[in-house]
Amino acid sequence: MKSIDRMGFEEATPIQSETIPVALTGKDVIGQAQTGTGKTIAFGLPLLENVDVTNESIQGIVIAPTRELAIQVAEEIYKASYHKRARVLSVFGGQDISRQIRSLKKNPHIVVGTPGRLLDHINRKTLRLQNVNTVVLDEADEMLNMGFIEDIEKILAETPEKKQTLLFSATMPAPIRAIAERFMSEPVNVKVQAKELTISNIQQFYVEVPEKKKFDTLTRLLDIQSPELAIIFGRTKRRVDELSDALNVRGYSAEGIHGDLSQAKRMSVLRKFKEGSIDVLVATDVAARGLDISGVTHVYNFDIPQDPESYVHRIGRTGRAGKSGLAITFVSPREVSYLHHVERVTKRKMDKLKAPTLDEALEGQQKMSMEKLTQAVEAKNLGFYRNAAEQLLEEHDAVTLVSAALKLFTKEPDETPIRLTEEAPMHSRRGGGGRGGDRNRGGGKSSSGGGKGGWNKRSDSRGGKPGGGSGSRDASAKRQGYKRSSRKERV
Numbered sequence: 001m002k003s004i005d006r007m008g009f010e011e012a013t014p015i016q017s018e019t020i021p022v023a024l025t026g027k028d029v030i031g032q033a034q035t036g037t038g039k040t041i042a043f044g045l046p047l048l049e050n051v052d053v054t055n056e057s058i059q060g061i062v063i064a065p066t067r068e069l070a071i072q073v074a075e076e077i078y079k080a081s082y083h084k085r086a087r088v089l090s091v092f093g094g095q096d097i098s099r100q101i102r103s104l105k106k107n108p109h110i111v112v113g114t115p116g117r118l119l120d121h122i123n124r125k126t127l128r129l130q131n132v133n134t135v136v137l138d139e140a141d142e143m144l145n146m147g148f149i150e151d152i153e154k155i156l157a158e159t160p161e162k163k164q165t166l167l168f169s170a171t172m173p174a175p176i177r178a179i180a181e182r183f184m185s186e187p188v189n190v191k192v193q194a195k196e197l198t199i200s201n202i203q204q205f206y207v208e209v210p211e212k213k214k215f216d217t218l219t220r221l222l223d224i225q226s227p228e229l230a231i232i233f234g235r236t237k238r239r240v241d242e243l244s245d246a247l248n249v250r251g252y253s254a255e256g257i258h259g260d261l262s263q264a265k266r267m268s269v270l271r272k273f274k275e276g277s278i279d280v281l282v283a284t285d286v287a288a289r290g291l292d293i294s295g296v297t298h299v300y301n302f303d304i305p306q307d308p309e310s311y312v313h314r315i316g317r318t319g320r321a322g323k324s325g326l327a328i329t330f331v332s333p334r335e336v337s338y339l340h341h342v343e344r345v346t347k348r349k350m351d352k353l354k355a356p357t358l359d360e361a362l363e364g365q366q367k368m369s370m371e372k373l374t375q376a377v378e379a380k381n382l383g384f385y386r387n388a389a390e391q392l393l394e395e396h397d398a399v400t401l402v403s404a405a406l407k408l409f410t411k412e413p414d415e416t417p418i419r420l421t422e423e424a425p426m427h428s429r430r431g432g433g434g435r436g437g438d439r440n441r442g443g444g445k446s447s448s449g450g451g452k453g454g455w456n457k458r459s460d461s462r463g464g465k466p467g468g469g470s471g472s473r474d475a476s477a478k479r480q481g482y483k484r485s486s487r488k489e490r491v
């Protein structure tokens with residue numbers, strides 16, 4: 001409570017008050033609670049409690065799926081450790097390894113890292129984990145999925161048998177939970193009771209729009225909604241590059257982040273976004289999990305995510321710590337049934353939003369200018385401009401003058417033609433022959449006609465088609481494995 005108070009929070013969040021006492025008894029915990037509800041502190045405080053600062057060895061490790069998340073988690077734990085001044089270090093790929101080796105020599109108590117770089121240090125013998133008493137997997141379901149599990153197994157093999165293991169995420173599909181339990185001893189499941197996987201303070205919408213019209217729809221929505229900070233998710237690195245270029249052409253201040261950029265670039269883009277010197281961040285799923293950036297009011301899924309879990313995490317970049325947010329998902333007509341699948345898994349319906357017209361976009365921008373003008377009037381420091389205004393009013397009527405001022409203020413919707421490489425719709429690319437299947441029956445409820453079908457399983461949502469028939473387990477696993485690694489490359 002002292003730590004929470006010191007961090008400026010009034011009370012513990014439910015996941016914190018439900019997991020911390022259990023974790024303090026030394027038991028293994030699987031903690032699941034919605035995005036933005038303070039899971040970092042929920043595992044961070046028990047982790048810190050297990051650290052003896054007079055002991056010079058590494059006693060806790062946290063493994064996180066992305067570099068930016070590793071940095072953020074290390075910072076949050078450090079902030080929470082004021083009472084004992086634990087040394088917390090983050091290690092991740094893309095950063096000079098010799099610098100990290102020097103920092104590791106300074107005996108951190110807690111190391112937060114991405115799997116690849118942690119393994120690298122283990123292999124170089126610059127990271128010794130034999131005195132670790134607590135291991136945390138943040139975004140545990142992601143870490144125990146195909147792309148990471150081998151690395152995680154290797155890292156865990158370096159830690160003592162007797163230790164406390166804490167797993168946290170907003171999502172925990174049943175098959176992954178089963179894998180998780182293999183790594184743990186009699187874990188206590190703490191799930192903050194919620195009807196929906198997504199948090200209720202995010203309003204959720206979808207827009208049905210043909211692939212070719214997506215971009216115009218996006219810029220019109222940006223004009224109407226005027227987000228403070230927005231994240232736009234695209235499916236691939238190429239998509240992100242093309243989208244951020246296209247947004248700049250139309251006059252938005254946007255930059256992209258994905259796995260092919262240098263680490264320096266990734267960090268500078270994120271810093272600019274946090275400071276608000278760019279207001280649109282275009283991202284692959286590399287930014288989908290865990291990142292806590294205040295002021296993100298809107299999330300746009302320009303491409304619908306690969307699986308329902310990814311949807312939950314992506315939209316969870318807004319609506320954090322009790323704030324409200326808005327999420328809009330774009331689907332082409334052929335993706336509508338897949339969208340309904342996402343809704344079934346999250347147990348939450350999205351409201352349909354009509355694609356706005358050009359006039360509506362202009363109206364939106366005009367409204368913004370009116371607000372700005374009104375604010376300037378209310379600020380009352382216009383003395384210097386009065387003479388000029390009176391001069392103008394001698395020559396023109398007031399309405400004409402204010403109209404001109406508004407016109408100058410207003411960023412009129414820009415329809416400069418943009419060319420984006422088309423993305424295949426979600427289902428046809430991964431249907432493995434499912435192209436002619438149920439999904440072509442069109443949207444609506446048809447795809448749920450076969451009951452739960454095969455879509456409730458994560459593997460099938462990636463590889464299968466509705467109503468089962470996604471091939472043998474083996475083939476499905478292979479497909480999943482293939483997709484898993486290819487997804488890592490794509491982001």
Ligand SMILES: Nc1ncnc2c1ncn2[C@@H]1O[C@H](COP(=O)(O)OP(=O)(O)OP(=O)(O)O)[C@@H](O)[C@H]1O
Nearest residue numbers: 009011012013035036037038039040170290292321
């Ligand atoms: N007790 C608290 N009261 C208010 N705010 C809190 C509290 N604990 C943490 N926070 C703040 O809430 C925000 C979200 O916390 P955090 O990033 O830990 O969420 P999360 O549950 O891990 O979300 P995600 O699933 O997206 O990773 C952070 O800015 C954090 O500082």
Ligand SMILES: [Mg+2]
Nearest residue numbers: 039040138290
């Ligand atoms: Mg988190």
